Amino acid sequence: MEERALLSVTVEDRVAVLRIANPPVNALSAALRAALRDAVAQAVADQGIQAIVLAASGRTFVAGADISEFGKPPISPSLPDVLVAMDECPKPLVAAISGAALGGGLELALGCDARVASSGVKLGLPEVKLGILPGAGGTQRLPRLIGAAAALEMAASGEPVTAETALSLGIVDEVVAGDPLPAALRRARALAEGGQRPQRLRDGRERLGPRDAFEAAAAKVLRRAPDNPAVASIVESVRSAYDLPFDEAMSQTRAMFLRLVQDDRSKALRHVFFAERAAQQPAGLSREVRGRAVSHVAVIGAGTMGGGIAMSFANAGIPVTLIEAEPEALERGLQRIAQNYATSVQRGSLAAEERDRRLARIGGGVGLENAAGADLVVEAVFEDLALKQKLFAQLDGIARPGAVLATNTSYLDVDAIAGATRRPDDVLGMHFFSPANVMKLLEVVRGAGTSPETLATAVELGRRLGKVPVVVGVCHGFVGNRMLARRTAQAERLLLEGALPEQVDAALVAFGFRMGPFAMADLAGLDIGWRIRKATGKTAPVADALCEAGRLGQKTGKGYYDYGGGGRQGVPDPAVRDLIEATSARLGIARRAIGQEEVTERLILPMIDEGARILEEGIAARPGDVDVVWLHGYNWPAWRGGPMYHGSRLGPAYVAQRLEAYAGQSGDPSLHPSAALRRLAREGRDFDALSGTAR
Ligand code: T1G
Numbered sequence: 001m002e003e004r005a006l007l008s009v010t011v012e013d014r015v016a017v018l019r020i021a022n023p024p025v026n027a028l029s030a031a032l033r034a035a036l037r038d039a040v041a042q043a044v045a046d047q048g049i050q051a052i053v054l055a056a057s058g059r060t061f062v063a064g065a066d067i068s069e070f071g072k073p074p075i076s077p078s079l080p081d082v083l084v085a086m087d088e089c090p091k092p093l094v095a096a097i098s099g100a101a102l103g104g105g106l107e108l109a110l111g112c113d114a115r116v117a118s119s120g121v122k123l124g125l126p127e128v129k130l131g132i133l134p135g136a137g138g139t140q141r142l143p144r145l146i147g148a149a150a151a152l153e154m155a156a157s158g159e160p161v162t163a164e165t166a167l168s169l170g171i172v173d174e175v176v177a178g179d180p181l182p183a184a185l186r187r188a189r190a191l192a193e194g195g196q197r198p199q200r201l202r203d204g205r206e207r208l209g210p211r212d213a214f215e216a217a218a219a220k221v222l223r224r225a226p227d228n229p230a231v232a233s234i235v236e237s238v239r240s241a242y243d244l245p246f247d248e249a250m251s252q253t254r255a256m257f258l259r260l261v262q263d264d265r266s267k268a269l270r271h272v273f274f275a276e277r278a279a280q281q282p283a284g285l286s287r288e289v290r291g292r293a294v295s296h297v298a299v300i301g302a303g304t305m306g307g308g309i310a311m312s313f314a315n316a317g318i319p320v321t322l323i324e325a326e327p328e329a330l331e332r333g334l335q336r337i338a339q340n341y342a343t344s345v346q347r348g349s350l351a352a353e354e355r356d357r358r359l360a361r362i363g364g365g366v367g368l369e370n371a372a373g374a375d376l377v378v379e380a381v382f383e384d385l386a387l388k389q390k391l392f393a394q395l396d397g398i399a400r401p402g403a404v405l406a407t408n409t410s411y412l413d414v415d416a417i418a419g420a421t422r423r424p425d426d427v428l429g430m431h432f433f434s435p436a437n438v439m440k441l442l443e444v445v446r447g448a449g450t451s452p453e454t455l456a457t458a459v460e461l462g463r464r465l466g467k468v469p470v471v472v473g474v475c476h477g478f479v480g481n482r483m484l485a486r487r488t489a490q491a492e493r494l495l496l497e498g499a500l501p502e503q504v505d506a507a508l509v510a511f512g513f514r515m516g517p518f519a520m521a522d523l524a525g526l527d528i529g530w531r532i533r534k535a536t537g538k539t540a541p542v543a544d545a546l547c548e549a550g551r552l553g554q555k556t557g558k559g560y561y562d563y564g565g566g567g568r569q570g571v572p573d574p575a576v577r578d579l580i581e582a583t584s585a586r587l588g589i590a591r592r593a594i595g596q597e598e599v600t601e602r603l604i605l606p607m608i609d610e611g612a613r614i615l616e617e618g619i620a621a622r623p624g625d626v627d628v629v630w631l632h633g634y635n636w637p638a639w640r641g642g643p644m645y646h647g648s649r650l651g652p653a654y655v656a657q658r659l660e661a662y663a664g665q666s667g668d669p670s671l672h673p674s675a676a677l678r679r680l681a682r683e684g685r686d687f688d689a690l691s692g693t694a695r
Contacts, residue, residue: 014189016049017185026058033081044091053095067274080135086108095114096180098117103126115171117174119177120163125155128231131639135253140253145170147208149216152238156231202246230260268638269638271645298323299313300391314359321365377399379392390420407430407445428446440633444470468632470628472625483611483626487606497592529543613674627645648687656677
């Protein structure tokens with residue numbers, strides 16, 4: 001295969017322009033690093049060259065190291081080696097930055113004597129989000145440029161800054177509209193006229209700033225991320241800018257980098273990075289298929305979900321009409337939206353002008369005929385199949401031809417809803433998670449008749465909303481809620497068998513979740529599940545007993561915990577222990593002490609088993625898709641990669657064996673491993689062997 005040029009060199013009036021070209025994001029692969037090192041050496045040797053400009057083609061400057069190389073044997077030259085070559089260059093270097101300079105891309109730019117950025121650029125050190133630290137000088141050069149405290153904040157948060165912020169911080173010397181190359185060339189020539197290269201960042205400490213300011217920033221950063229090894233390493237590495245010579249600090253940092261990149265957390269975070277991107281390309285949908293244009297949306301139902309969904313569209317700049325059957329319900333919905341925005345403005349997270357712009361995009365209408373002009377209609381009415389079918393039948397005759405008709409149902413049969421229309425190819429599910437204007441996950445439920453264009457429309461729209469769309473198939477609860485039901489059932493069983501709410505919640509928090517199932521139930525309200533169980537003839541003895549006793553959670557001041565008549569921090573309630581013990585006795589279940597390992601495994605392993613069944617049925621196309629659902633819909637701890645990644649690390653055989661043991665010990669037949677899991681265990685294969693394509 002013809003070796004694609006990763007770097008082109010042109011000379012513009014004695015300035016060598018090294019233009020990187022490694023699509024899609026100019027990641028610093030081994031070959032590119034070698035090409036950079038060689039091109040700098042050639043420019044140094046060429047007497048006709050007085051300065052060097054680093055530029056890039058394509059949509060971005062440099063997105064950092066090539067993450068796909070991590071975990072494999074390092075290939076020389078490393079990126080620090082390239083930076084050494086730049087340090088040893090006697091001629092001035094200037095970076096011309098467009099798009100994004102992230103991680104190693106920013107470190108490359110910091111190896112230059114000046115940086116010109118086009119407006120709209122993103123600059124940052126996101127390594128911490130991959131469980132590692134900037135390994136090519138970011139923790140040494142950036143502190144010497146903008147101060148150690150500010151550099152620490154950037155590296156520890158991993159959040160990028162805009163070109164304008166970078167200018168004010170001093171990361172870039174100039175921001176231009178459009179192509180940064182001309183300004184970079186001018187700067188390179190001006191620096192060359194000085195006859196020698198200016199002082200390199202590595203040689204000065206005068207801009208580090210006061211040590212106590214750094215230590216205060218370090219304490220804050222460590223408080224924010226108490227048990228994060230990458231953050232701790234970043235603090236230590238930036239601190240060494242005060243205490244160690246540059247080269248010594250760099251070799252210490254390199255050692256930390258190599259240690260972190262081998263850590264399980266970093267491996268899990270890298271899995272998440274690639275799984276999120278793979279999920280963006282639904283299996284079975286060709287990259288050539290484009291969605292339809294959506295410039296106006298109608299949302300049916302102005303309740304909590306409908307309001308949140310309408311806000312999602314308005315926040316993304318898309319005009320939306322919120323529709324209700326009654327004026328009073330519509331007014332209540334619009335009021336709730338205005339209140340939500342007002343709260344954000346009061347908290348300072350939303351500027352008043354932006355609030356006004358978003359509110360102006362949300363119209364209201366009474367009656368379905370207000371949906372006639374919409375390109376997409378999202379239904380968010382009560383979770384009742386007959387009601388939804390009736391509504392879709394009406395919409396079928398009102399919505400314009402080609403409009404996408406989406407249901408926000410969280411578990412009902414999308415095919416049955418589509419069957420109420422004459423256009424099943426335009427129908428699918430768009431399952432938003434509450435609060436819909438906040439939660440990132442969007443389950444795009446592909447019906448049997450959903451056309452590729454309709455599917456592509458919903459996926460592209462999900463990304464336009466800033467959400468993480470994952471295509472799933474039709475079944476009760478799709479992917480997320482179907483797996484959650486397994487965890488909820490075991491949480492209830494554990495109470496009956498001897499555990500208490502605080503023990504179960506503590507186990508899940510220790511695993512890495514922010515909240516346990518019972519604290520979450522109290523927050524959401526126990527009546528929601530109670531109503532669904534009654535509608536579907538299911539029971540959950542403890543939860544039902546709490547609801548019958550009027551303990552619906554925080555909203556009533558008591559649920560699984562006692563909230564002292566207000567507030568959000570509940571405490572264990574002896575009355576709940578008594579209720580649980582009485583329920584166990586009534587059901588003839590002998591209570592026993594249950595260890596934390598059993599609690600944790602009985603909450604987590606059944607979810608993995610359900611994920612295996614979901615993959616075997618083709619409801620999800622890849623194990624990574626299931627992980628993305630749980631990462632962005634249920635706050636699965638990212639440093640554990642996701643339920644299927646976790647299962648893969650434990651091994652299907654271990655998961656099956658433990659489930660079999662718990663089934664025997666507890667007498668709960670639902671714990672027996674599925675045929676899919678047992679087959680993987682028998683054949684020694686992993687979860688990706690189950691991947692079908694979502695129906
Ligand atoms: N390495 C390898 N592949 C990458 C990549 C990277 N750094 N960044 C993106 N890709 C792939 C991605 O998987 C996808 O592939 C395609 O490019 C488009 O990505 C030494 C050690 C730059 C803001 O963490 O934040 O530098 O799915 O869909 O939405 O200290 O990509 O098409 O096959 O995200 O336009 C630090 C990661 C690395 C930046 C563009 N850098 N990338 O967003 O495109 S560690 C990062 C991003 C490091 C140094 C350390 C985004 C983007 P495919 P995309 P996008």
